[in-house]
């Protein structure tokens with residue numbers, strides 16, 4: 001294994017034409033860090049080093065990379081039926097995939113609308129909400145309630161809901177009517193793993209919106225059960241329960257954006273089950289195909305579905321919305337194969353079993369002087385660094401970690417961990433050791449860099 005202090009200069013991008021999303025492009029091109037292959041929980045870099053995937057890709061790949069079952073399903077599907085128009089036609093695997101997803105959803109939520117990404121799932125959920133209230137002849141409900149520091153994708157709906165200021169400030173002129181509750185990150189909850197005891201009362205912000213704007217104007221309240229991208233904000237005890245109560249009382253739909261939380265990340269199928277709170281709609285994507293093929297979906301409560309369909313005259317389209325690639329045959333085949341793996345290998349249960357060890361080891365970072373908070377639930381964890389104390393930022397941290405053999409996502413100065421469910425305790429030991437080493441001796445390369 002060769003370790004160098006200078007990052008690799010790959011031949012592949014010398015004539016760079018690509019504009020990268022959510023990346024400092026000029027910095028990246030000066031110091032490109034790219035993966036060339038992946039197997040199991042490990043990526044390989046261009047200079048042949050193995051790098052542990054501590055983010056499961058981008059929260060996409062809990063069953064690990066290079067799964068032959070999914071590859072075979074995708075290959076077979078392209079040869080058998082590569083495309084079906086999604087409007088006026090369908091194919092059996094789309095119904096099978098919907099049934100398989102519905103099996104995992106909370107009781108009373110039995111319909112699935114397919115899309116191609118988390119952003120599309122969010123915008124679709126907003127449109128379903130609008131259609132639902134219109135069908136109920138309650139059409140003045142057009143306002144959405146979101147939350148500070150939330151991430152709901154990048155389409156127009158998701159940008160309007162956005163609670164992270166950089167994701168919305170440039171686009172202010174094109175956003176929809178959305179008001180924001182306060183975020184749930186409280187000083188007194190620092191270094192608490194699991195559900196923080198304080199902050200449940202912040203759900204009363206929704207009641208204040210009702211009091212200020214009138215329930216008759218509010219369509220839905222949308223939250224990530226655990227705010228993922230901002231840095232893993234676990235809901236305080238009682239918080240989601242109270243949002244549910246307020247929504248029910250005032251006929252406001254409750255939407256859980258489970259694009260990160262869904263498919264076992266919290267130890268149950270969805271965070272809705274982990275926290276015992278059932279929303280009216282659930283948005284999902286990412287792990288729905290183990291990240292192999294783009295796909296997203298909205299899980300829809302029976303009462304919402306039936307209200308919308310029941311209000312339309314016979315032989316008319318009930319919901320004027322959909323995408324060319326909704327329920328794409330290849331995505332459906334990949335999803336069924338991924339869900340088979342999750343089931344056959346008891347991966348959600350494995351995530352539940354591995355979580356205490358993961359969180360215990362993560363908690364050890366509290367001893368590092370520059371670490372100022374640690375949060376986590378299930379197989380999702382985060383620590384926050386103080387760049388003044390450490391001498392480098394979160395952005396710099398993820399680069400150093402890459403060079404030392406660990407990939408993870410940072411948002412600002414929060415490092416987010418979401419290990420694959422197939423990870424072993426040894427893998428997690430490796431990640432925490434590399435993290436400690438990097439945080440404690442930031443200018444040195446880590447000899448622990450995995451020699452796979």
Ligand SMILES: Cc1ncc(COP(=O)(O)O)c(C=O)c1O
Nearest residue numbers: 117118119151152153257259260
């Ligand atoms: C909670 C949440 N919603 C929506 C999205 C957007 O998903 P996509 O990038 O697939 O559009 C994300 C992406 O990370 C997310 O975390």
